Amino acid sequence: MPTYRATISVTLRPSILDPEGKAVHQALQNLGHTTVDDVRVGKRIELTIEAEDKDTAYDVAETSCQKVLANPVTENYEISITAASPSAA
Amino acid sequence: MPTYRATISVTLRPSILDPEGKAVHQALQNLGHTTVDDVRVGKRIELTIEAEDKDTAYDVAETSCQKVLANPVTENYEISITAASPSAA
Known part of the structure; x- marks a missing residue:
């Protein structure tokens, strides 16, 4: 059977606070990357x-x-x- | 100043074991999604x-x-x- 690759991006809704993002933002600021806004x-x-x-494949994903x-x-x-095996289209 | 959005995908190298992926794979198998291979x-x-x-922007990212x-x-x-503000090109 053909093989497909599903690439899935899961992102927090814009209204939800993102503490991990805030921590990364702070780390970047501390390293001098002050042009990073968010x-x-x-x-x-x-x-x-x-x-x-x-x-x-889409339905399974x-x-x-x-x-x-x-x-x-x-x-x-x-x-x-995307197709992952030659037999997939 | 123009604003840009950098979308960054960080993935484990193929040779590195991925325990979180293995756990998700097992959960999907248990739910009957046996066509998911990896x-x-x-x-x-x-x-x-x-x-x-x-x-x-690329250099900062x-x-x-x-x-x-x-x-x-x-x-x-x-x-x-990608450009995030109208003044960005």
């Missing part, structure tokens, strides 16, 4: 999925986001699917 | 940078990666810069 930290997840076609990878109350997700 | 979890960081031009955001021994990073 930092947001999220997750980037790569799934390797065996599927008949791209749409099926989306269900995974909804059930495991993202918290729908505080986070947004974005999915992009 | 999971890798990384970070996605967005920096908002004030800079004269795109190249300067790259130095930030080397000093704070990524561990050069175990992680790779990828930077993409």
Whole structure:
């Protein structure tokens, strides 16, 4: 069966405070990077999925986001699917 | 000064074990997503940078990666810069 790679970006919704981003921002300021105005930290997840076609792979990735990878109350997700095996299109 | 947005993906090098990815993989298997073969979890960081031009913004993002955001021994990073204010090009 063809293999697809799903690249998923999980980011905090803009209205949610991001303490990890704040900490990184402070660290950068302390190192002299005063031109950095804002930092947001999220997750980037790569799934390797065996599927008949791209749409099926997308569905698997989306269900995974909804059930495991993202918290729908505080986070947004974005999915992009690319072919990972020569037989995938 | 123009504002740029740097989107940075920090991923574990392929040779490095990823216990968080393994845990997510196991969770997906338990939920019946047996077509997911592999999971890798990384970070996605967005920096908002004030800079004269795109190249300067890229340099700030790259130095930030080397000093704070990524561990050069175990992680790779990828930077993409987009204009965030109308005056940026």
